[in-house]
Amino acid sequence: MYEAAPTMEETSLRDAMSRFATGVTVLTVGGEHMHGMTANAFSSVSLDPPLVLCCVARTAVMHEAISNAKRFAVSVMGADQRDTAKYFADKRRPHGSAQFDAVDWLEGAHSGAPLLSGALAWLECELVHCYEGGDHTIFVGQVLGCRRGAGTRALLFYGSAFHQV
Numbered sequence: 001m002y003e004a005a006p007t008m009e010e011t012s013l014r015d016a017m018s019r020f021a022t023g024v025t026v027l028t029v030g031g032e033h034m035h036g037m038t039a040n041a042f043s044s045v046s047l048d049p050p051l052v053l054c055c056v057a058r059t060a061v062m063h064e065a066i067s068n069a070k071r072f073a074v075s076v077m078g079a080d081q082r083d084t085a086k087y088f089a090d091k092r093r094p095h096g097s098a099q100f101d102a103v104d105w106l107e108g109a110h111s112g113a114p115l116l117s118g119a120l121a122w123l124e125c126e127l128v129h130c131y132e133g134g135d136h137t138i139f140v141g142q143v144l145g146c147r148r149g150a151g152t153r154a155l156l157f158y159g160s161a162f163h164q165v
Contacts, residue, residue, distance in 0.1 A: 018158070018159050018160045019158075019159070020158075021156050021157070021158040021163075022040040022041075022042075022156065022157050022158075023040065023042070023076060023077070023154060023155070023156060023157075024038065024039075024040055024076075024077040024081075024085050024154075024155040024156065024157050024162070025038070025039050025040065025042045025054075025074050025075060025076050025077060026038050026039070026074075026075045026077060026084065026085065026088045026116055026119075027039050027042075027054055027056070027062055027066075027072055027073070027074055028072065028073045028074075028075065028105075028113040028114045028115070028116070029062070029065040029066055029069045029071070029072050029073075029111075029113050030069070030071075030073075030107060030108065030111060030112035030113035030114060031069060031112050031113075032068075032069070033064070033065040033068045033069045034065075034096055034097045034099075034100070034114070035061050035062055035065040035095070035096070035099070036062075036088045036099055036100065036114065036116075037056070037060060037061070037062040037088055037089075038085045038086075038088040038089035039054055039055075039056070039062075040157045041054060041055035041056075041136070042054045042055075042074060045140060049142055050142060050143035050146075051128070051140055051141065051142055051143065052074065052123060052125060052140070052141055052143060053138055053139065053140045053141070054072075054074070054138075054139050054141070055133060055136045055137070055138050055139070056136060056137055056139060057135055057136050058135055058136065058137060059135075061095070063137060066127060066139050067127075067130070067137075069113075069127075070126065070127045071110075071111040071112065071113065071124070071125065071126050071127065071141075071144075072111060072113055072124075072125050072127070072139070072141060073108045073111045073113035073114065073115055073122060073123065073124045073125065074122065074123040074125065075114075075115055075116035075119035075121075075122055076119050076120045076121040076122070076123075076149075076154075077116075077119060077120065077154075077155040078118060078119060078120045078149070078151040078153060078154065078155060079151070079153035079154060079155050079164035079165070080118070080151075080153070080155075081116075081118055081119070081155055082155060082162045084103055084116060084118075085155060085162065086162075087102060087103070100114050103116055103117070104116070104117035104118070105117055108122070108124045108145075109124070109145065110124035110126075110144035110145045111124035111125065111126075111144065118149070118151070119149050119151075120148070120149045120151045120152075120154060121146065121147065121148050121149055122146060122147050122149070123141075123143050123145075123146040124143070124144045124145045124146070125141025125142060125143055125144060126141060126142050126144055127139055127140070127141055128140055128141060128142045153165065
């Protein structure tokens with residue numbers, strides 16, 4: 001006996017992808033192009049050499065910041081950093097270095113980019129490849145240095161909302 005096919009309804013890509021749980025990061029760039037942006041389109045690519053990728057809309061301020069600076073950092077958000085993630089997703093926040101006045105951070109030794117205090121992990125990267133991906137660019141960075149924080153509970157994005165695990 002065969003089971004009936006599952007019920008499927010047409011939906012948007014955004015809605016379909018909301019069913020895929022992702023970690024939450026804040027991408028940062030230091031120096032002249034100082035900027036931060038919450039991102040969940042982030043992944044490891046390779047361990048040897050150590051490579052990660054992030055996808056950034058071509059219209060985002062972060063797109064120009066990474067393109068110009070050629071270095072960026074990634075702070076992996078912990079479960080208690082929901083407010084920080086929401087802050088860096090808010091387009092009404094100040095631009096430039098002023099946006100970092102609201103959070104604790106340290107300057108990354110390898111990238112010069114802000115590393116957000118309390119994160120689960122930090123990665124500092126040098127831009128090595130850029131690929132067109134529709135309305136986004138896929139930035140591939142070689143990891144210059146990484147550190148692990150003390151936290152153990154992660155912030156996730158699922159169903160268009162933040163969750164903790």
